[in-house]
Amino acid sequence: MIRQKFSQLPVVCAALVLLGACAASHKISYLQDVTSGVQQKVTNTELVTAMPGDKVSIVVNSKNPELADMFNLPVVTHRAGQSMNNTYSQSQQVSSYTVDSEGNIDFPVLGKIRVAGMKREQISATVKKQLVDKNLVNDAVVIVEFMNMGVSVMGEVSRPGRFSIDRDYLTLLDALSMAGDLTIHGKRENVLVIRKENGSETLYRVNLCDSKSLYTSPVYYLRQNDLVYVEPNEVRARQSTVNGNNVRSASFWMSLASVLTTISVLIFK
Known part of the structure; x- marks a missing residue:
């Protein structure tokens, strides 16, 4: 009778391991409560806005390029790497404005403009409005991009x-x-x-x-x-030990079952 119980121990341990795996499987799939055709309302619809420390690229375009250039930062050229003939290949980057701690940028001619909390289109509309209202660029097209977010x-x-x-x-x-x-x-x-x-x-x-x-x-x-x-998850936490074998791991119980089986065979041989 004792020998029969010991012989069934590996089967019991394997069953426990499989049950544990099945119990954890429901934690893998995303959005398990969603059914086809059902709409889920998103309560937070805020878009990305400028914050202090952000870099913002603002480019003004006009039918008169020389006039628009007055309101654009210079394009920066930097050395991208050394070529075979000891000259440097050149690449260009659009310069950007850094939003200061008070949420402003220092724009050419217009001076300080507050942009903190604004979306790209809001910054574009603000700059364009000032250019037109001050009769600086009446046909301004302002393109805004966030650079380092x-x-x-x-x-x-x-x-x-x-x-x-x-x-x-x-x-x-x-x-x-x-x-x-x-x-x-x-x-x-x-x-x-x-x-x-x-x-x-x-x-x-x-x-x-x-x-x-x-x-x-x-x-x-x-x-x-x-x-x-x-x-x-718990599986990864169990594997964080030196050899992955602790009292909660599947490998521990399988090793224990193997040892007990070996012992039972030796005892009742």
């Missing part, structure tokens, strides 16, 4: 790093996609977003498995300098 993604993703914001908005899902998506060991139900607000850092938790948690979150649309951190 980005978000950081770290933790259990395929390609952690800092990624540029190249559009007027960037969602949390966009940022995770740019980072190559979560690994199988990423905790999808508890993604952390750290945002600097009013001189302090605010922490937000988002459950990617639940559409309401995601779409109603204040960080569904990310802002520049947001940091997204994906925590490791």
